[in-house]
Amino acid sequence: xxxxxxxxxxxxxxxxxxxxxxxxxxxxxxxxxxxxxxxxxxxxxxxxxxxxxxxxxxxxxxxxxxxxxxxxxxxxxxxxxxxxxxxxxxxxxxxxxxxxxxxxxxxxxxxxxxxxxxxxxxxxxxxxxxxxxxxxxxxxxx
Numbered sequence: 001x002x003x004x005x006x007x008x009x010x011x012x013x014x015x016x017x018x019x020x021x022x023x024x025x026x027x028x029x030x031x032x033x034x035x036x037x038x039x040x041x042x043x044x045x046x047x048x049x050x051x052x053x054x055x056x057x058x059x060x061x062x063x064x065x066x067x068x069x070x071x072x073x074x075x076x077x078x079x080x081x082x083x084x085x086x087x088x089x090x091x092x093x094x095x096x097x098x099x100x101x102x103x104x105x106x107x108x109x110x111x112x113x114x115x116x117x118x119x120x121x122x123x124x125x126x127x128x129x130x131x132x133x134x135x136x137x138x139x140x141x142x
Contacts, residue, residue: 008108088113
């Protein structure tokens with residue numbers, strides 16, 4: 001059991017590293033953008049940013065799925081990816097279940113998903129706030 005929790009911790013740590021790297025890159029990219037008061041550039045920025053954040057989550061879900069397949073906790077990669085996505089997002093349909101000895105690892109994945117989704121939400125809100133604040137300041141100066 002301890003071994004499985006250590007492995008879960010390592011995958012969780014991998015997810016944090018992926019997320020930290022991805023958010024840092026996104027932040028640098030957003031800071032280089034100069035947006036006007038027009039709606040279209042903002043929308044395109046938000047669409048690309050959302051796509052990037054979803055890609056980060058898919059990489060993290062893939063890491064959990066790989067763990068399940070490599071340890072025979074799920075029968076194939078398709079089942080593992082589906083189970084991982086449902087668990088990571090805390091949707092929890094319950095149509096696929098981990099073997100008893102892996103269930104606590106699934107709970108660690110769910111906790112990791114909650115944290116990473118919260119981090120993504122906070123980052124996205126901060127970017128949206130900053131874009132609108134910058135646009136208002138530019139509008140007031142004009």
